[in-house]
Amino acid sequence: MADRGTETKGSGIWYWKSNPDPWSETQYAQWTTFFGIENEIIERAYLNKIGHASLENYIIDFTDMVQVHRKEKHKKRPVKRDILSTVNSDDCVLGPGLLSPGEPGEVCRVVWEWAKQENDSCHILKEENAAEIIDKAADGILVEGKLLKREAEGRQFADGLKTMKGKSLDELSVCCVALYATESFMYKLVTRTLQEDDLSKITTIGPFGFLLNNALWRLRSTGNFTVYRGVNMDRIKLVEYKSHIGKV
Known part of the structure; x- marks a missing residue:
């Protein structure tokens, strides 16, 4: 195993052995990737030289x-770590994210209702109110993570967002888009909430939706850009997807 002290932050991809019998010496080894936020949790603990990741x-x-x-402590499977540069790019494809910033001035209803409840000062993201909104967004993420029994992922998201307090609004924008694009419960939940105008999520998803909406507009104002997230495809779908690149 590589020396943890010499590794670059975020460079590791983690796998678990997914054979029916993970300890068989005769079966062909099958390895499945820990996706998105789980990989980040494992990698962070590994690089911080902690004995385990939860x-x-x-x-x-x-x-x-x-x-x-x-x-069930007796259920164990081998895990392994590879360096990012060894991953075969033909095995994955990047697809566009699911959110569209819409037309100027257009805001999803959940976001609008949250901003109205909070008061007029939250209608525009400013450096003066960013820290307060970040805290509310992080608290909402923790609540949703607990409801979905994905508390570790929720904590990872909330902690990542809170590191942006005191940073520039451009840095906060990049962070929000990166969190949204991460493979986890968040992109599915946020997208569904905003697309379906699920007003039951105003308090929990509203603050992050507000930050994300501002992020998309702030980044788009600097020029055209595309948001990507990873998706899993079989070979047939991959060929079909590639045939549409460049088309509207």
Whole structure:
């Protein structure tokens, strides 16, 4: 195993052995990737030289390099880490994100209703109110993560967002888009909430939706840009997708 002290932050891709019998010496080894936020949680713990990483249902033990089920300790599987540069780009494809900034002045209803409830000062994101809105967005993410039993992911998102307090609005914008594009419960929840005008999520998703809406407009004002997120495809779908590149 590589020396953790020499690794570059965020360079690792983590896998768990997904064979029916993970300890068989005769079966062909099958490895499945930890996607999105789970990979980030594992990688952060690894680079910080912590003995293990905590996911919702599993503990990743770095000493023995195994995944251990939280409730059934006898259920273990090997894990491994590869460097990002060794990943074959033909095995993945980037697809456009699901949110559109819309026309100038257009705001999703959930975002608008949240801003109205908060008071007029929240209609425009400013450096003076950014920290307060970040805290509210982080608190909402923690609530939704708990409801979905994805508390570790929720904490990771909330902590990442809170690191933006005191940073520039441009840096905050980039962070919000990156968090939204991460493979996790968040992009599905945020997209569904905003598309369906789910007003039951005003308090929890409204603040992050507000930051994301501002981020898209702020970044677009600097020129045209595209938001990407990773998606899984079989080979047929991949060929079909590539045939449409450049088309509207």
